[in-house]
Amino acid sequence: MIAEAEDRFIDLRPEPDDLRGQADRTLRLRRLGKLGDMELATEHAPGVWELSDRLEPTLRELGERGDINRTMQQALRAEGAERDPMTFQIHDAAPAAPIVGRVIDKHLSDELGETLTLVVDGVDGRTHHISGIDPTRVEDARIGSVIEIGPPDSTGRPSDRAIAGLAEDGIYRPSRHLEQARFDGHVPNGDYEGFVDAHVRRLEALRRAGIAERIDADQWRIPSDFEARAAAHDAGRNGRANIRILSTFDLERQIGSDGATWLDRRLVSTDTSDLSPAGFGAQVREAMDRRRDHHVDQGDAARQPDGRIAYRRNLIATLREREVARAGEELAAKKSLPFRMAADGETVTGAFTGTAQLSSGKFAIVEKSHEFTLVPWRPVIDRQLGREVMGVVQGGSVSWQLGRQRGLGI
Structure with missing residues (x-):
């Protein structure tokens, strides 16, 4: 009918001599009636219909x-x-508000393998279909993994804030920034030139986007809304959903784990307002109850006379250290190389040889000739696989210092 319509009009008035076409005409009129109910077709006269452009x-x-x-x-x-x-x-783009849930399906969205589609059973009681996912962001997520999917990250960069803060009358001077950095003395390893050069490279990228203007080698024109425009530029370039893998382990594995799980972080926070009483939200509530009982049985929590639960002090850190120690000893037996726990504040050096996925998170394996250690992994070191790395362990995280970027606390 779309092909036969003239200017979207189709004439199905009866023709007495066309007996064979009566059956086809009847079918078409019934279909047009259905399209009319859907507001996709309009009958202007008996048998004369206009098809919607939609x-x-x-x-x-x-x-x-x-x-x-x-x-x-x-x-x-x-x-x-x-x-x-x-x-x-069904989300046609990155969700406007964060979605937390378990992955129940993960498949390619296109033949080139450049985007993924995820189906997520949310704690909000809804089942979400999100397409256009960057495959590299969910490599570690399996069916059952718990993830958070949110809008593109539009948070301004610290470097942009520094540039805007040092600009005088709309002009940023790298030489002035270098003087300030040396005066403050907060750049690790004293690589002040490299630190300022990183800001200039950021400005070069924003110049190509029409946000900053290079006057000469030591002067850059910075607009009054520089931070907002730079953040919008990043969000436009990285318009895909922002993803965090909260746990690669499913609920059942988390309940009996010896490490610091996503369930533990929820137990410590005590906030359950986002959990639906049905669907996956209800399953999380039940899993939290079972995890709580597990801690009581293991001596990591105790029931109070008023019914409340008191957890071991520094529960998350204690569980993480316990799991890392156990996993390290298991790896040591396979590697025939002694394992050593890294202390808080310690500078860790060695070859980055691989990763270990624990319930407490993903850890980098850093080896020396006589020992190895496990430290929290971050995406920035993936390109350093097989190379020497250096980082400072700080409160359950690592400030990696890599190549010319060292000292920036990546």
Whole structure:
């Protein structure tokens, strides 16, 4: 009918001599009645219909959404779960508000393998379908892993704040920044030139985006809304959803783990306002109760006379250290190389030889000729695999100092 319509009008008034076409005409009129109910066609006179210009794209979108709904139902059934299709939420772009839930499906969105689609069973009681995911951001996430998906990160960079703060009358001078950095003395390893050069490279990138203007080697024109425009530029370039893997372990593995799990962080925070009483939210509540009982059995928590639970002091750090020690000894047996725990404040050096995925998080294996250690991993060191690295252990994290970037606390 779309192909036969003239200026979107189609004439289906009866022709007495066309007996063979009566059956086809009846089918078309019934279809047009359905399209009319959907506000995609309008009858102007008996048998004369106008097709909406939204007809084809709307039907195509409805077909795609029907396919998505079936995919979501299949993923839920594979997990032994049932959800009301009314709770399905399909996101055509990065979600406006963070979504926390477990991964129940993960598949390629295109033939080139450049984007992924995730189906997430949310703690909010909804099942979410999110496409356009960067595959590198969810490499470690498996079916059952707990993740958070939010809007693109538009938080301003510290370097942009520093540039804006040092600009005088809209002019930033690298030489002035170098003087200030030397006066403050807060740049580790004293690489002041490299520190300021990093800010100039940032300005070069923003100059190409039309945000900053280079006057000469020591003068840059900075607009009054520099920080906001720089943040918007980053958000536009990295418009994909912002993803955090909260736990690669599913709920069942977290309940009996000897490490610091996502459930433990929820128990310590005590906030359950985001947990739906149905669906995955209800499963998380039950898992938290079982994890709490586990801590009581292990002596890491005690029930008070008033019914409240008192947890061991520094529970998260204690569990993390306990798991790292156990995992380190297991790796030592395989490597035939002694394991040593890294102390807080210690500078760790050695070859970055791989990673270990624990319930407490992902850890980097740093080896020397006579020993190795496990320290918290961060994406920035992935490119250093097989190379010498150096970092300072600080409160459950590591400030890596790599190449020319050392001293920037990456």
